[in-house]
Amino acid sequence: MKKVAVIGAGIVGSAAAYYLSKETDLEVTVFDDGAGQASKAAAGIICPWFSKRRNKSWYRLARLGADFYQTLVSDLQADNIKTDFYDQAGVFLLKKKDSSLEELYELAKKRREQSPLIGQLSLQSRSNLPADLADLNGFDRLLYASGAARVEGSVLTKTLLAASRAEIIRKRVSLNVSSDGNYWVSDKLFDAVFLACGAWLPQILKPLGYEVDIRPQKGQLRDYFFKDSHTGDYPVIMPEGELDIIPFAGGKVSIGATHENEQGFDLCIDSRLLDALEREAQTYFPKLNEAYSKSERVGTRAYTSDFSPFFGQVPQLKKVYAASGLGSSGLTSGPLIAYQLVQQFLHKELLLPADDYSPNNYIVKGS
The missing domain is CATH 3.30.9.10 (D-Amino Acid Oxidase, subunit A, domain 2)
Structure with missing residues (x-):
């Protein structure tokens, strides 16, 4: 059984844990210290259609993110999970x-x-x-x-974590890469890592030699x-x-x-x-x-500096996936982004063109 770590239990991390847990050959562990998480302090409005932002990739993500809530609600209801976070x-x-x-x-x-x-x-x-x-x-x-x-962010994340089979560990952690290319989180070895730590992503990747365009x-x-x-x-x-x-x-x-x-x-x-x-x-x-x-x-x-979210594999780190830069539209796009990351990891068909949201312009490996 493959072991997968998810760092961050906000909207992206909790949704990723839920969909990863649907795979019977995966053992999922979620790490989160609970401090400052945007989703807990978010009461969201799923209503992207009136935005006049000119960024077509952003609007497509937000539009399909709103649509994806129908899938998310349906999937949870099929698992006999209450979905009163969404109305x-x-x-x-x-x-x-x-x-x-x-x-x-x-x-x-x-x-x-x-x-x-x-x-x-x-x-x-x-x-x-x-x-x-x-x-x-x-x-x-x-x-x-x-x-x-309307979506209550804290209820949504609690629902997704409870619906997953993931082990939840409440602590701040770091990501370490051993000389043989293995990934360690909190002294545990993992086959893959999902970085869903929002504004704290630079703190996770900087010790590994990365600069991250996140504020x-x-x-x-x-x-x-x-x-x-x-x-x-x-x-x-x-x-x-x-x-x-x-x-x-x-x-x-x-x-x-x-x-x-x-x-x-x-x-x-x-x-x-x-x-x-x-x-x-x-x-x-x-x-x-x-x-x-x-x-x-x-x-x-x-x-990010251009207000565009990104998600995908971290450059030069095989099977390490990251998402960040969601900003104030995180509750709208977060579940879809999480689903996309899981689909990438599983080598399955995506709902969005991954190149339009690639981390490569926002996560740079130092020389």
């Missing part, structure tokens, strides 16, 4: 200019030809909203898409808790800017997230920034004032 609740997109809404509407109609998951599209007036949504404020019109989903970005969000459990009836709300309002079933609403590029790996809560997001959110969702408690989360995202 297609729809989205309200808000723009300051009506013309911007019209442009997005036309863009989404074209993209729906490739992505029927977008579902129903409509431009709506606030005055015509159903009675149970009448307390939404701060806009006159909105663009609605029924296929958008950390701090992200904070705030969760609000309500005695009224009907919060799950609301769609996700996406105003312009950094703010997203993500209601979940059971009386929780998440507000965020910040994008802080100069804080490194700092995990301290900055209430000043979260208070500013709260004030902005209250203009659209005054119900925040009724929350009986609130809490904060913070994590570290990974970005």
